[in-house]
Amino acid sequence: MKEEYYQIGEVSRITGISKDTLHFYTKIGLVTPDYINPENHYHYYSRWNMYQLDIITTCRNLKIPLEKVKEIISSRDNEKVVKLLMEYQSEALRLSQYYRQVADDISWYYEENEHIKLQASDNKVHIVYFEPETVIVGNQKREDSSYHANLQDVINQEFQTTNFVRRKYGYFLDTERFYSNKIRKYREYVKLPDGDYSSINPEHLYTLPGGNYAVCTIPIENETADFSIIINWLKENHYRADAVFAEEVGFQLFKYIYHYYCEIKILLVSE
The missing domain is CATH 1.20.5 (Single alpha-helices involved in coiled-coils or other helix-helix interfaces)
Structure with a gap:
């Protein structure tokens, strides 16, 4: 019998498969020992069983699911x-x-x-020309203060079948509040770095206007900000803000933190 059959301990030593795993393979019907002693119920494996275990090990090394391995073993x-x-x-x-x-x-x-x-505060204001840019915007079904929930509604609709991990968040800021050195976000948008919006419903898209922008980076503290640097620059250079946008610097999963940086972008109009 020893020449033709192998006890489970021998099989484990030869194949490197643990006894528990061999018992599990038997339990799920993946491999059945060719001989089971009716008196002591010891399992004995044949050369065919050893070939089966070799196939199973190869398949498992290939990360093939057990259901598929069972098909392979049974097909012969x-x-x-x-x-x-x-x-x-x-x-x-x-x-x-x-x-x-x-x-x-x-x-x-x-x-x-x-x-x-x-990132650090940028005490200088730069004029940068931006081409028109498409972004995904939140709907306006709720109050302006619900800008994030409005965007999340859209994201949940649009991202069900796609995976857009790489994204940038931005906000529409109230221009009057900006001149009063206060921050008020009334709409939120998200930008995809690859710029491909072909799968997005057009009603959820908005084109940020192209033109010359005054740009600087400032910190947001507890949803308050000091815009005095850029406000003074506008006055000194005889510009006024046609629109004000704030875009988060970097992407962070914990969005609701107390301190973060935004790039402030002011669409310029000469006075």
């Missing part, structure tokens, strides 16, 4: 096995692309966080 048809493996290859390639995207997104988030940590 190499052509069918190859067909099953090719089907799994397609799934593996899809998962590979997915996890590559996940890894890239995590790297992007890390870089965004490093950018935030290095």
Whole structure:
């Protein structure tokens, strides 16, 4: 019997598969020992069982699910096995692309966080020309104070079948409050870095106007800000604000923090 059959301890030592795992494979019907002693119920594995375990180990190293492994073991048809493996290859390639995207997104988030940590107030105002830019905006079903909930409604609708981890948040600021050195956000938007909005419902899109902007970076503290630097610059250079936007510097999952930086963008009109 020893020449033809192997006890479970021997099989475990030879294959590197634990006894518990071998018992589990038997329990789920993945492999059945060719001989079970009727008196003591000891399991004995044949050379065929050893081949089966070799196939199972190979499949598990390929991360093939147990259900698919069971199909492969039971088929005993190499052509069918190859067909099953090719089907799994397609799934593996899809998962590979997915996890590559996940890894890239995590790297992007890390870089965004490093950018935030290095951020500081910019005491200089710069004139920058921006082309018209499309963004995703929140609906206006609620009060202006619910700007974030209004945007989340849209995001939940639009991102159900897509995965947009990389994004930038911005806000429409009340111009009158801005001149009173107060911050009032009344609408929120999100920008996708790749600029591809082909899958987004047009009613959820808005085009930020192109033109010359006065730009500077300032900290937001407890939803208050000191705009005096840029307000004084506007007065000194005989400009007025046609529109005021604030875009968060970097992307952070914990949005509701007490201290963060925004790039303030003022669409300029000569007085």
